[in-house]
Amino acid sequence: MQQNNFPKLHNATWPGIVGKGEGSEPVIAFDEMLKMTAAAEVDGVKFDGVDIGLFNPHFDVNSSDDGIKKLADKVAGHGLEIGSLVAPIWPPDGGSAMGSADDRKRFVEQVRKSCHIAKRLREIGIRSHGIVRIDSASSPESWAKDPVGNTKLIAETFREACDIAADYGEKLAAEGEICWGGMHSWKTMIDTLNATDRPNMGFQADMAHTLLYLMGYNAPGDRILPANFDWSDRAALEDGLRKLTAALRPWTIDFHVAQNDGTVHGTGSHDKTGRHCLANDPNGKLDIAADAGFWLRDEKGELTKAFRHICWDGCMFPNEKMTQPGTWNNILAAMIKVRNQHGWYEA
Structure with a gap:
C-alpha cells in the first residue's frame, strides 16, 4: 500500500510577523522561517511547501515581476512549493471592508495586487x-453597531474583490477568526458568505480558531457548547464539532491544522483570538488527527478532497519555541498523522 502523498503539508511563514514587533518580540525573518521549515523531517518526510503572507518585512505586495520571480526562486531553493497567500488588506495600505468608499477601494486594490x-x-x-486569504479588516465591536448594514457592506466589498480575483483565476477564502467583524462567529460567517454569493468565495478553517466558535467568544448567542463546558466530555465535543463542520464544511476551501487550549490570546498589535498551541501541548483540547477529520471528511465519512494542501499556522508562538528544531518536527509529525488518517495517494 502506497503512503498517502496528498494533501501536501505546508507551513505558514507569517507567524514570523503576526504578533511580533510593536513592543512584543522581534520579527523572525522570512529566510529563517524558510530555513526552519525546510530543516524539519520526521521518518524521512518533510514539509512540501509554505503559505505566505504578502506583507512587510517578509514580502512587499508592491513587488515587481522580478521580485516575484526572486521569491519563487528563494522558496524553490529550499525544495519547497508555495500554496495559499494572505492579502494585506488591513489599514493603512488597505482598509476596512465595511468602511468608507476609500477604505473599501484600498481593500480591493490590495486583493488585486495579491491576485x-x-x-x-x-x-x-x-x-x-491554494487560495488568497482575506478577512473583513474590521472588529466585531465595530460590526455590532449595525450588523445588517455592515454585513451588507462587507459582502459588497467581497463581491468586488471576488470579481477581480476571478479575472486572475483565483479563489478567495475568508478567515474564520473571532477577531474579524462579520466572521467572528460561525453564524455571522455563514451570513457573510451567503451575502457575498460568488462561486470563487470560500472559507478558511483553522482548528484553533474554529474551536472558539464552539465557545461563542465574541458572539455568546451563537455558542454551540454550554458555558463552563467540561472538556473531559469528549462525546459532547464531537457532537459540537459535527454541528459546526456540517455548517461550514461546504464552504471550506483552505484548512489549517492547529491545536488550542480553549482560551484566547493576542500579542503585539494582534487582537485576541483562538490561542495557537504547540502540537503536543498537554492542555490542548483537540485530538488533532481525529478532529481534522470533521473538516476533511463529509458527514458520511468520505474524503472531500476539497483542497490539495493543508497548512500549520503557529501564530503568536514565542520566539524561543519557534526557533527550536523540535517544535517544527513535532508539528510536522502531527500533520503527517492527519494525512495518514485523512489523505490519499496520487501517482
Missing part, C-alpha cells in the same frame, strides 16, 4: 494550488 502575485507564481510553476 497578480498569485497568478505569476502559478505561471512560474511553483504554485499549483
Whole structure:
C-alpha cells in the first residue's frame, strides 16, 4: 500500500510577523522561517511547501515581476512549493471592508495586487494550488453597531474583490477568526458568505480558531457548547464539532491544522483570538488527527478532497519555541498523522 502523498503539508511563514514587533518580540525573518521549515523531517518526510503572507518585512505586495520571480526562486531553493497567500488588506495600505468608499477601494486594490502575485507564481510553476486569504479588516465591536448594514457592506466589498480575483483565476477564502467583524462567529460567517454569493468565495478553517466558535467568544448567542463546558466530555465535543463542520464544511476551501487550549490570546498589535498551541501541548483540547477529520471528511465519512494542501499556522508562538528544531518536527509529525488518517495517494 502506497503512503498517502496528498494533501501536501505546508507551513505558514507569517507567524514570523503576526504578533511580533510593536513592543512584543522581534520579527523572525522570512529566510529563517524558510530555513526552519525546510530543516524539519520526521521518518524521512518533510514539509512540501509554505503559505505566505504578502506583507512587510517578509514580502512587499508592491513587488515587481522580478521580485516575484526572486521569491519563487528563494522558496524553490529550499525544495519547497508555495500554496495559499494572505492579502494585506488591513489599514493603512488597505482598509476596512465595511468602511468608507476609500477604505473599501484600498481593500480591493490590495486583493488585486495579491491576485497578480498569485497568478505569476502559478505561471512560474511553483504554485499549483491554494487560495488568497482575506478577512473583513474590521472588529466585531465595530460590526455590532449595525450588523445588517455592515454585513451588507462587507459582502459588497467581497463581491468586488471576488470579481477581480476571478479575472486572475483565483479563489478567495475568508478567515474564520473571532477577531474579524462579520466572521467572528460561525453564524455571522455563514451570513457573510451567503451575502457575498460568488462561486470563487470560500472559507478558511483553522482548528484553533474554529474551536472558539464552539465557545461563542465574541458572539455568546451563537455558542454551540454550554458555558463552563467540561472538556473531559469528549462525546459532547464531537457532537459540537459535527454541528459546526456540517455548517461550514461546504464552504471550506483552505484548512489549517492547529491545536488550542480553549482560551484566547493576542500579542503585539494582534487582537485576541483562538490561542495557537504547540502540537503536543498537554492542555490542548483537540485530538488533532481525529478532529481534522470533521473538516476533511463529509458527514458520511468520505474524503472531500476539497483542497490539495493543508497548512500549520503557529501564530503568536514565542520566539524561543519557534526557533527550536523540535517544535517544527513535532508539528510536522502531527500533520503527517492527519494525512495518514485523512489523505490519499496520487501517482
